[in-house]
Amino acid sequence: xxFLSHCSLVSRPPYIPNxxxxxxxxxxxxxxxxxxxxxxxxxxxxKQKLAIACQLAHLGxxxxxxxxxxxxxxDLDAVRSIAIEVGNNPDENGYAPVICGLARCNKADIDxxxxxxxxxxxxxxxxxxxxxxxxxKYKLRKSRAEVVRIxxxxxxxxxxxxxxxxxxxxxxxxxxDREFLYHVLAEVIKAGATTVNIPDTVGYTLPSExxxxxxxxxxxxRGIENVIxxxxxxxDLGLATANTLAxxxxxxxxxxxxxxxxxERAGNASLEEVVMAIxxxxxxxxxxxxxxxxxxxxxxSKMVAEYSGLHVQPHKAIVGANAFAHESxxxxxxxxxxxxxxxxxxxxxxxxxxxxxxxxxxxKLSGRHALRSRLLEFGYDINGKELDDIFKRFKEVAExxxxxxxxxxxxxxxDEIFQT
Ligand code: KIV
Numbered sequence: 001x002x003f004l005s006h007c008s009l010v011s012r013p014p015y016i017p018n019x020x021x022x023x024x025x026x027x028x029x030x031x032x033x034x035x036x037x038x039x040x041x042x043x044x045x046x047k048q049k050l051a052i053a054c055q056l057a058h059l060g061x062x063x064x065x066x067x068x069x070x071x072x073x074x075d076l077d078a079v080r081s082i083a084i085e086v087g088n089n090p091d092e093n094g095y096a097p098v099i100c101g102l103a104r105c106n107k108a109d110i111d112x113x114x115x116x117x118x119x120x121x122x123x124x125x126x127x128x129x130x131x132x133x134x135x136x137k138y139k140l141r142k143s144r145a146e147v148v149r150i151x152x153x154x155x156x157x158x159x160x161x162x163x164x165x166x167x168x169x170x171x172x173x174x175x176x177d178r179e180f181l182y183h184v185l186a187e188v189i190k191a192g193a194t195t196v197n198i199p200d201t202v203g204y205t206l207p208s209e210x211x212x213x214x215x216x217x218x219x220x221x222r223g224i225e226n227v228i229x230x231x232x233x234x235x236d237l238g239l240a241t242a243n244t245l246a247x248x249x250x251x252x253x254x255x256x257x258x259x260x261x262x263x264e265r266a267g268n269a270s271l272e273e274v275v276m277a278i279x280x281x282x283x284x285x286x287x288x289x290x291x292x293x294x295x296x297x298x299x300x301s302k303m304v305a306e307y308s309g310l311h312v313q314p315h316k317a318i319v320g321a322n323a324f325a326h327e328s329x330x331x332x333x334x335x336x337x338x339x340x341x342x343x344x345x346x347x348x349x350x351x352x353x354x355x356x357x358x359x360x361x362x363x364k365l366s367g368r369h370a371l372r373s374r375l376l377e378f379g380y381d382i383n384g385k386e387l388d389d390i391f392k393r394f395k396e397v398a399e400x401x402x403x404x405x406x407x408x409x410x411x412x413x414x415d416e417i418f419q420t
Contacts, residue, residue: 024287026278027254028271029230030056031065032304033082034102035268036258042308046078052307053082055300056097056259060293061271063098063254065126069116070109079116087120098165100124105154114161124165125158126197127151131184132172148184152191159192167195169232174200174210182221189223195230195254196221200243203236203266211246218251230254233269235261240269245277248288259304260312260319272297272318272350280344298351318345324352324359329367332360336373362409364398378406380413 033049036042044052049066056064064086069076079101087099099120101113105127117123129140129151136142142150151168158166168188170181185196198217200210214231218224231247231254233240244255261270275292278285301319305312314321324347326335334341335358347354356377360370368391375382375390382390390412397412398404 023253024289025253026248026288026290027062027228027230028060028275028290028292029063029065029100029254029256030059030061030258030271031232031256031268032056032258032260032262032271033078034065034067035232035256035264036262036304036308037067038264039262039267039308039310042262042310044307046074046081048307049078050081050085052259052300052303053086055296055303057086058293059271059296059300060291061097062291063100063124065100065102065256067116068102068113070103070112076112076116079113080119083117083120083123087117087122090121096121098122098124100126100167103127103158105129105150107154107157110154110158110161114158114163118162122165123163124167124195125161125163126167126169127154127158128169128171128197128199129154130172130201131170131176131181132174133177134175135172144180148187151184152187155188155191155193165194166192167197167230168193169197169199171199172201173198174202174205174213178213178216178220182217185217185224186222189221189227193227195228196224197230197232197254197256198247198252199232199256200234200240201232203234203240203243205233205239205243206237207239207242207246210243211250214247214250214252228254230256231269232256234264235266235268238266240267241273241277244269244274245285248274248278249285259300260308260310260316262304262308262310270317272301276318276345276350294349295351318350323347324354325361326359327361327363328365329370332358332366332370335360336369362394362398362404363402364395366394366398366404374409375413378409378413 037044053064066079066082067075069079083099087096090096099117101117103109103113103125110125113125129147130136136147155166155168170176170184173181229252231244231252233243248255255274257271257274258268259271261267275290278288278290312320326332326342331342371391371394372387393412397408
């Protein structure tokens, strides 16, 4: 099976004009091809990265972080071809996603990133340097003053190359001193940063804490009203999605995510979880909305799983194989009466076609209602004593097997017909 044939840009969802000016619009910045590719063993070929970038454009992602061009000549080439083919290929409304390349705060990295992305209609350089005491002391071996100087000089350097869209990240912001953080951010904004991204690099913060951090940055950083605040939450404590939502609620208008939540160590906030939570709980999220065309979510998930080799756990929210499967008798009975009893999202809306209409998986916890409904799908309207008999034998089979398959059901039906 190859997904490469799905790489067609013509049917991309229209870019919503003026959405940048809409205070409730949340930009989705996808870093599957950069942070996602940093998952151990997830290296992808340039062709695969290009195909995923096409799918991200279909999905309506606002910014695609296509790679880390200074990391290798291959990555620079991959980012350049995404900039040319996806970022320079406007839809019918004249819009194409922003194509972004990551760079440490040094000239060589920034040159490589700019060389790779500059071919896009809307190129962005994303530069970062650590601001926590732990990182500055042990990793960078630099003082606070040196870090502030390097950060602002490198943002200004990226702007001087002709790049109008520069994102800055204070790495390990979640563990950085607040007053120092406000100062670094104010200085990079003065130097020309257009987005300031707040990474919880080691996934250490709790949702209330991360939400407070974003609100405090918004309230205390000079010049912040002129830029977009972004979140980048790692998943070390399993809180990446919750922290990202807390950040959005507190004023972040760009959210950095990956498809299937892949990324360094325990991964990143997952695109599908963040987008669907904002959509499903729109009122509670203060009316926030994204431009994601959710019917392409399942295809994007399958593609990323196949190309990265990182398979999705069955119980993964939104895109796991069991996310819309119902096993217990009580749940199956509810589903057969009304799907809203146990489903908050229609799987069809995110592009999932399930093998049977109610997502019912027959197993040892299933009840008579579920079995009868499955028999009806096979064309057998069975009731009364016949149903009692077949249900008894079904339970015997189900005790021995994890799942009762269609072939098992057919065998039960023919046994019943044969015996009566
Ligand atoms: O986790 C992190 O801090 C990052 C930054 C480069 C945004 O990936």
